[in-house]
Amino acid sequence: MTVFGSLPPAEQARQLANPEGRVGLEVAEWLNGNNRDGNARTLAMLGVQAGDRVLEIGFGNGRAAPDIVAQAEDVRYAGIDISPTMVAEAARFNAALLAAGRASFHLAAAERMPFEDAAFDRVFSTGVIHFWREALVPLGEIRRVLRPGGLAVLGALDARCPPPFARPELGFFLRSADEWAELCREAGFGTVHARTIESEQLTPDGTPAKRYAVRVTAQR
Template sequence: MPVKVIPERVRWAVETMGIRPTDRILEIGCGRGSAVSLICERLDGGRVTAIDRSITMIKIAEERNEANVAAGKVVFQAAALDAANLDGERFDKVFAINVNLFWVRSSKTELDRVRRLLTPGGAMYLFYEPPDSSRAAAIADRIAPFLNEHGFTTTVSMATTSRSMALVCLKAEARPSVRR
């Protein structure tokens, strides 16, 4: 069986979120499921729901995480965030890695949905590894005000990979006083 390499940005994202064993987590745009693999290693009683618009990516992620699916640690769903069947679910952490949804267009509807899906004290984490490191700050400068305008308190952190690529994390916590 071939070794499944997990990109440095994914390892940093999982570390940055500080996964607890009982966390309930939603990943938006799970791709091949590499973050899910790392997260499931840390779960004991928690669960990941991973969505992606691509049926092909969901199939690859399910195969990669076959044991985690069987153990009930992860559920995969082929759907965009606005169409995902998440009724009644609440999450401690919602995250996305290199998903452009929150910075290339107005995503007010999706942000409102994330707010409703978060548990009190929960947070959304948006991670980016731009192809040009000089764009990292620009991404944060564009997304943070939008998140703040829509009822989130946003903290930005950055790191650099071993290949000198910039990594950006926007941690957005819903302000309890905002009702949308």
């Protein structure tokens, strides 16, 4: 069994929402394996081009940054996360990119981003937006930091068949693809698509199970 699988649901939820300490580092590593396919799909949908400035919200241990900057010439990556443990680990893992000025990792929340208007061409996030009870605030921030025509790709747990830890009383606010699409339109995005994707993932105790994820693309 993984370290994550050995935790009670409330602690699993807490470590996913804000990974902390040694356990947080192990949870983040477990997530890397679990989210590999989803992250690859997100990357393909982002369509990163030469010179793009790309923002990741909730980067965890920062393993997506090298893939982003490898997409094309002169791509710059910035990430925000609310976990000091994750910011330190992402900076450690990406020390060379950081030193080269091609990536930056900020301790900040999606609800209040430390960036100018229209600072990014692309924004993406995996496994974070389902923590947003009041989703219009961070969605409005994503729209604000995207340039006109810029694209956001957001992935989250779907409301269908949630794992045991993904409950509102533990800080998870799961929505359907239609509900996310509606919220993005309300936040002011012009073109929005959202759909549910079915996949096979490992449960925390290591057995394969069907999981449902929402993938949203929203263009400013």
